[in-house]
Amino acid sequence: MSGGWDAPRYGSESVAKFSTETIDFDSADTSAVVREMESLVGRGDGLGWINIGPGLRDDQLERLPTPSPLARWFSGRGPAVPMATWTPQPTVGIEHGAGPKALDRLADAGAPLPAGWRKLQDHAKNGIVVQPAAAASHREVLRWLLSACWSLCPIEIDDHWLAQVHRPR
Secondary structure: OOOOOOOOOOOOOOOOOEEEEEEEEEOOEOHHHHHHHHHHHHHOOOOOEEEEEEOOOHHHHHHOOOOOHHHHHHOOOOOOOOEEEEEOOOEEEEEOOOOOOHHHHHHHOOOOOOOOOEEEEEEOOOEEEEEOOOOOOHHHHHHHHHHHHHHHOOOOOOOOEEEEEEEEO
16 A cells, blocks of 8 residues: 555554452451562563452441442543553552542542652542652552552452462463
Protein backbone atom coordinates (compact mmCIF):
# COMPACT_ATOMS: atom_id res chain seq x y z
CA MET A 1 0.00 0.00 0.00
CA SER A 2 1.75 3.16 -1.14
CA GLY A 3 1.43 6.46 0.66
CA GLY A 4 -0.13 4.85 3.72
CA TRP A 5 1.24 3.52 6.94
CA ASP A 6 1.70 -0.05 8.03
CA ALA A 7 0.01 -1.15 11.23
CA PRO A 8 2.46 -2.54 13.77
CA ARG A 9 2.82 -6.30 13.66
CA TYR A 10 2.92 -8.17 16.91
CA GLY A 11 4.50 -11.58 16.73
CA SER A 12 4.54 -13.97 19.65
CA GLU A 13 8.07 -12.78 20.47
CA SER A 14 7.09 -9.12 20.87
CA VAL A 15 4.18 -9.53 23.27
CA ALA A 16 5.19 -10.46 26.80
CA LYS A 17 3.39 -13.39 28.36
CA PHE A 18 2.77 -13.42 32.08
CA SER A 19 2.18 -16.06 34.69
CA THR A 20 0.05 -15.25 37.72
CA GLU A 21 0.40 -16.51 41.28
CA THR A 22 -1.80 -15.57 44.24
CA ILE A 23 -0.31 -15.15 47.71
CA ASP A 24 -2.51 -15.15 50.85
CA PHE A 25 -0.97 -13.09 53.65
CA ASP A 26 -1.61 -10.76 56.58
CA SER A 27 0.14 -7.57 57.65
CA ALA A 28 2.17 -9.42 60.32
CA ASP A 29 4.00 -11.43 57.65
CA THR A 30 4.45 -9.70 54.31
CA SER A 31 7.74 -11.46 53.53
CA ALA A 32 6.43 -13.53 50.59
CA VAL A 33 5.09 -10.41 48.84
CA VAL A 34 8.26 -8.42 49.58
CA ARG A 35 10.34 -11.27 48.06
CA GLU A 36 8.23 -11.06 44.89
CA MET A 37 8.72 -7.27 44.76
CA GLU A 38 12.49 -7.76 45.07
CA SER A 39 12.41 -10.47 42.40
CA LEU A 40 10.56 -8.27 39.89
CA VAL A 41 12.91 -5.34 40.51
CA GLY A 42 15.90 -7.70 40.22
CA ARG A 43 14.87 -8.63 36.68
CA GLY A 44 15.91 -5.13 35.63
CA ASP A 45 13.46 -4.93 32.74
CA GLY A 46 10.59 -3.10 34.53
CA LEU A 47 8.12 -5.85 33.62
CA GLY A 48 5.58 -7.39 35.94
CA TRP A 49 3.27 -6.05 38.62
CA ILE A 50 1.48 -7.04 41.81
CA ASN A 51 -2.20 -6.38 42.57
CA ILE A 52 -3.09 -6.34 46.27
CA GLY A 53 -6.50 -6.26 47.88
CA PRO A 54 -8.43 -7.49 50.88
CA GLY A 55 -9.42 -11.16 50.88
CA LEU A 56 -13.12 -10.79 51.58
CA ARG A 57 -15.43 -13.47 52.94
CA ASP A 58 -18.83 -14.06 51.34
CA ASP A 59 -20.64 -12.20 54.14
CA GLN A 60 -18.36 -9.19 53.61
CA LEU A 61 -18.99 -9.25 49.86
CA GLU A 62 -22.73 -9.18 50.53
CA ARG A 63 -22.34 -5.97 52.58
CA LEU A 64 -20.66 -4.05 49.77
CA PRO A 65 -22.70 -1.31 48.13
CA THR A 66 -24.05 -2.50 44.77
CA PRO A 67 -24.82 0.34 42.38
CA SER A 68 -27.07 -0.26 39.41
CA PRO A 69 -25.40 -0.84 36.02
CA LEU A 70 -26.45 2.67 34.98
CA ALA A 71 -24.95 4.17 38.14
CA ARG A 72 -21.70 2.26 37.52
CA TRP A 73 -21.53 3.60 34.00
CA PHE A 74 -22.02 7.25 34.99
CA SER A 75 -20.42 7.17 38.42
CA GLY A 76 -17.47 9.38 39.14
CA ARG A 77 -16.04 6.78 41.52
CA GLY A 78 -13.94 3.66 41.22
CA PRO A 79 -14.65 0.19 42.60
CA ALA A 80 -16.03 -0.24 46.14
CA VAL A 81 -13.24 -2.61 47.19
CA PRO A 82 -9.86 -0.88 46.98
CA MET A 83 -7.16 -2.60 44.96
CA ALA A 84 -3.53 -1.53 45.06
CA THR A 85 -1.07 -2.08 42.25
CA TRP A 86 2.69 -2.08 42.70
CA THR A 87 5.08 -1.89 39.74
CA PRO A 88 8.88 -2.08 39.67
CA GLN A 89 9.14 1.33 37.94
CA PRO A 90 8.53 2.29 40.93
CA THR A 91 4.98 3.58 41.07
CA VAL A 92 2.02 2.42 43.08
CA GLY A 93 -1.67 3.01 42.60
CA ILE A 94 -4.93 2.36 44.38
CA GLU A 95 -8.32 2.05 42.69
CA HIS A 96 -11.07 2.89 45.18
CA GLY A 97 -14.63 4.10 45.53
CA ALA A 98 -14.00 6.64 48.27
CA GLY A 99 -14.53 9.64 46.01
CA PRO A 100 -12.44 12.76 45.42
CA LYS A 101 -9.42 13.84 47.44
CA ALA A 102 -8.69 10.35 48.75
CA LEU A 103 -5.19 11.37 49.86
CA ASP A 104 -6.79 13.95 52.18
CA ARG A 105 -9.07 11.20 53.55
CA LEU A 106 -6.06 8.95 54.10
CA ALA A 107 -4.23 11.69 56.00
CA ASP A 108 -7.30 12.18 58.22
CA ALA A 109 -7.45 8.40 58.81
CA GLY A 110 -3.81 8.23 59.93
CA ALA A 111 -2.35 6.94 56.64
CA PRO A 112 -0.85 10.08 55.08
CA LEU A 113 1.41 9.99 52.07
CA PRO A 114 4.89 9.45 53.56
CA ALA A 115 7.45 12.25 53.41
CA GLY A 116 9.32 12.32 50.13
CA TRP A 117 6.64 10.45 48.19
CA ARG A 118 5.19 12.26 45.17
CA LYS A 119 1.53 12.40 44.23
CA LEU A 120 1.06 11.78 40.51
CA GLN A 121 -2.73 11.47 40.58
CA ASP A 122 -5.62 11.62 43.06
CA HIS A 123 -8.76 11.13 41.00
CA ALA A 124 -12.20 9.97 42.18
CA LYS A 125 -12.68 7.42 39.38
CA ASN A 126 -9.14 6.62 38.26
CA GLY A 127 -7.67 6.36 41.74
CA ILE A 128 -4.45 7.35 43.42
CA VAL A 129 -1.04 7.05 41.76
CA VAL A 130 2.09 7.92 43.72
CA GLN A 131 5.81 7.54 43.38
CA PRO A 132 7.47 6.37 46.60
CA ALA A 133 10.66 8.05 47.77
CA ALA A 134 13.78 6.42 46.31
CA ALA A 135 14.85 5.34 49.81
CA ALA A 136 11.53 3.65 50.64
CA SER A 137 11.89 -0.09 51.19
CA HIS A 138 9.51 -2.58 49.61
CA ARG A 139 8.22 -3.38 53.09
CA GLU A 140 7.43 0.31 53.74
CA VAL A 141 5.66 0.66 50.39
CA LEU A 142 3.60 -2.46 51.03
CA ARG A 143 2.76 -1.32 54.58
CA TRP A 144 1.43 2.01 53.23
CA LEU A 145 -0.59 0.28 50.49
CA LEU A 146 -2.25 -2.04 53.01
CA SER A 147 -3.05 0.80 55.38
CA ALA A 148 -4.45 2.91 52.52
CA CYS A 149 -6.64 0.05 51.23
CA TRP A 150 -7.85 -0.64 54.76
CA SER A 151 -8.77 3.02 55.26
CA LEU A 152 -10.53 3.35 51.88
CA CYS A 153 -12.63 0.19 52.19
CA PRO A 154 -16.32 1.00 52.83
CA ILE A 155 -16.88 -2.03 55.09
CA GLU A 156 -15.09 -3.54 58.07
CA ILE A 157 -12.44 -5.96 56.81
CA ASP A 158 -10.11 -8.51 58.35
CA ASP A 159 -6.33 -8.49 58.16
CA HIS A 160 -6.41 -10.98 55.29
CA TRP A 161 -4.91 -9.92 51.98
CA LEU A 162 -4.41 -11.40 48.54
CA ALA A 163 -1.54 -10.47 46.27
CA GLN A 164 -1.67 -11.46 42.61
CA VAL A 165 1.84 -11.51 41.23
CA HIS A 166 2.06 -11.09 37.45
CA ARG A 167 5.55 -12.00 36.27
CA PRO A 168 6.88 -12.34 32.72
CA ARG A 169 7.60 -15.88 31.62
